[in-house]
Amino acid sequence: MSTLQHCKFSILELAPIQDDGSAKIALNRALVLAQHAEKLGYHRFWLAEHHNMRGIASSATSVLIAYLAAHTHSLRLGSGGIMLPNHSPLMVAEQFGTLATLYPDRIDLGLGRAPGSDQLTMRALRRGRQETEDQFPQDVKEILTYLGDARPQQQILATPGQGTHVPVYLLGSSLFSAQLAAQLGLPYAFASHFAPRMMMQAIQLYRENFQPSAYLEQPYVILGVPVVVADHDDEARYLATSNEQRVVALLRGQPTTLKPPVETMQGLWTEAEKIAVHNFLGVAKIGSPSTVKLQLEQFLQQTQADELIFTCDIYDDQKRLHSIELLKNLQN
Template identity: 55%
Template sequence: MASLQDTAFSFLDLVAVREGGTVADALANALATARHVETLGFTRYWLAEHHNMPGIASSATSVLIGYIAGGTARIRVGSGGVMLPNHAPLVVAEAFGTLAALYPGRIDLGLGRAPGTDPATMRALRRDRMESVDDFPADVAELQRLLGPAQPGQRLVATPGTGSNVPIWLLGSSLFSAQLAAERGLPYAFASHFAPRLLDAAVDLYRARFRPSPTLAKPYVAIGVPLVAAPTDDEAQYLASSVYQRVLGILTGQRGLLPPPVQGFAEHLSPQERAAVGDFLAAAVIGGPDTVRTGLQALHERTGADEFILVCDVYDPALRLRALDIAAAARARG
């Protein structure tokens, strides 16, 4: 099995709006983070589609991908992911075909089958379209056709898009997308940064049922890893209290801006709250350099993931960059 040194590191950004900050601040922080991880040798920088959430500024995902790609030089930039039920495949193909023309060889298209929002917002996004998650396999196939080479007699052509062959990834937190990715011979990313319960089962299913395709000869697995790193375990736990507060807000339907850390926050949670946050963050790696290295090694030994997609919501942007430095150093040590 490959070592931690051979595991690709990437970053997933929800573009958190911080308490006391603005959307413009969040966007500037995203670009600064992308530039930083590019210097660290990260493989890709992905942005997640969410809507009607005051603490997340990544709703216009393809626009942000262009912003990040335009402000960096080499790192791949893409969606983690576009929630396909919210969009017509032709619109997605044209947007990502345009991005691929602007930034050749640097654009990824990660696709999810969940709406990524509440039912009222979902209806507002779709208007009169009756799309559902059950249509996901057909929509993926249509996108593959629209981004692939033009066929004789093809009436629907994405311009830009056709012939761009933008790499398509399937994302998921259940077994459905794992099986579909395996059948289509596509790379697969599991959302263990917020739904880790089926991580092992999904990865095993994907590898067992994988069928080689023209775009991928063997399975390729990326997993989401929540990360909070600091010079000491104690400081990392303190900084992680921002994440704990955010997770508790998600679980109780009280979403808001990313809050600053609170000393001793976890100790004041009820046993039920602590268990719920722990389940949400079961794949998280939180601690000082040695703890981070050990945690990443254990996660790699457990899953054999080809790639870790780190999610790091430290409140202070400078300390977030420091956390990513610590993670990169842990990988270098193997």
């Protein structure tokens, strides 16, 4: 049975830009968070790829990974994820092969099937390329080829990349990637931090259909969890309003910067938006250490996850660092 002590704890960072901040400040905040996570003993630290969102600074994901790797020592770093329709498989393999060559045994490659942007932004990213989500399985297999040992008569080699065996993870918020990860024998990360509706169905599908591979012998499930831990429940609920405001703006199609917390969300959302936000953040764990510990124990009992990867969108720098410290202490 998966317990807090046996489950790996990791961090997923979007490099949120604060309401009174800048992209540079956001990137520096990401570094401070990564260094703190390393000190606390978190297993890995992933960066998410987003484009044309003025409140998120992690668009050049592999570049940001390199920046964090250069200023940390042992923490695993990776993508959660690279949105594969936006990139050629060879270029992804070369970028992460380069990272793995510079920082051996520290780099992960999480791959997502969705473009993660609107149609206009997609065209700006691809410049006429006809990549679609339907090509995802073939693109994943191509990347695995580029990162594995070179095959006889292989005409295109990723240099660096070939033979680095960068661990590949499939990410998803539906059943498609769960099925593909099971078929290829790859670890699977479900985006329950923003789309929890199909979580249990996806986990079951993945585990029941998993085929052992050269990459993985047993199914491995990572689940995304929004979290706010503070000294008291009331403070945690107060700090969580920053993320609630962000999700309201997202649902309205008006992505914005991370705003300071408010005493009440009343007047900032409609009743329908309140329900939508609570569905979006359906697996969020918010409260004091004792409250969150109980919530996480129940969550692990339900899901039997091998690893939890936490998002922590708290406005105040010190309170965010304190939150992930209180969270990690729950395993002691």
